[in-house]
Amino acid sequence: MSLLKTEPPTPVKTLEELFAIAHAMEHEAAERYADIAGRMKDEGNPVLAAIFERLSADEKGHLGQVAHWSKQTRGKAPDPALIRWKIPETFDDEGASTIDPRLLNAYRALAMAVRNEERAFAFWSYVAAQATVPEIQQAAEAMAREELGHVATLRRERRRAFHANRSTEDGSAGGELVQDAAFLEQRLADLLEPLAARAPEAERVRMRTFVEEARQHALELEGAPIGTPSGSLLRALPDSPIALAELLTERYLEAADSLRDERELLRAQEFAGRAIARLAWLRSDLPELRHSEDR
Structure with a gap:
């Protein structure tokens, strides 16, 4: 899985462990998008703040889905103590938490989110491929399909942002694009x-x-x-x-x-x-x- 910096060292053994991993991944993404949203708001960029707030809200929605699935199938919430190894990094803010907001736009923010979802898809595909228990394989495949749906949604939004940005540039007056x-x-x-x-x-x-x-x-x-x-x-x-x-x-x-x-x-x-x-x-x-x- 070339999208992953590292791969899980061992197969996921139980559904409880799988839910714990999924919960931890969604929680990290929600928190980090929220942090970036707060920074954009503090820096006076409400447009980007709103984008990251919505990304955080989406991840919190995914977090709720994982918790519901865990309670429905195992009768309890995900337990982080069941994670046996360090989860490979699937979230990368690509400098959004430190970059000057004037150098960021909606297209780049959404492109970063797309890549994060693609890494999550790669992770769950890997877990499914390495699973030794059918129910783990099926659950991981379901997680991968869910992430692929997120990728498709964000890609559509990224395309809209690209065309909106292109229209703004084409219609703006004066000067060449600064690139030298x-x-x-x-x-x-x-x-x-x-x-x-x-x-x-x-x-x-x-x-x-x-x-x-x-x-x-x-x-x-x-x-x-x-x-x-x-x-x-x-x-x-x-x-x-x-x-x-x-x-x-x-x-x-x-x-x-x-x-x-x-x-x-x-x-x-x-x-x-x-x-x-x-x-x-x-x-x-x-x-x-x-x-x-x-x-």
Whole structure:
């Protein structure tokens, strides 16, 4: 099952264990979608908050179905103590819990949810294939069919979000889509330079290093661009250095995922490594620097 990072170490032995696993998986997804929804609400993005709230509600509905099935067939609620091994990771927020909300949209949120459901489908398909007891195999197959239904529903919603986003882009006025990493690096340097001039001496040195590095990146990329997948294109530039640094980090990582030429892949990974280090420092220290300016 290529969608799974790891596979269950042993077959599921009882229906009680199967229900406990299913309950734990649905509970984690519900909680993590709810956390992301809360963050989107705090960040002032009610559209994405509503999407993640609905995803959380859907998972809570699945949670209730598992509990009902367990009580109906075994007369008791799922018991997490019956899980004998660490459940393989099927939920991945793909950075949604930390990414700047301006870099996320409905299509990407739903695409992430689709991939989570696909991993859950792969997990239950694996459990069914490894089952040694007919009732375990049948129950796991039922779980897999349920997850496949969720995949189909979310895929339809993702398509609608894609076309809605495309219509908005086609109808919006002015300018080309921002996709050139050299331009973005230059823009980041321009945003950081005045901040560096006002920073205390110790931080000023680091900030100026980032300014020079960004300008050097821009020069390198003008001469030899790194291809960026179209899924990460934006029309509006973030006006926050942290958001822009995050966008550049994402671009380099996406490029590394899509490149097949080994030399170009290593180059993209080098850019990504430097971008990650830069982003980590900006996330940690830039808010404090701005706070000190305001005092």
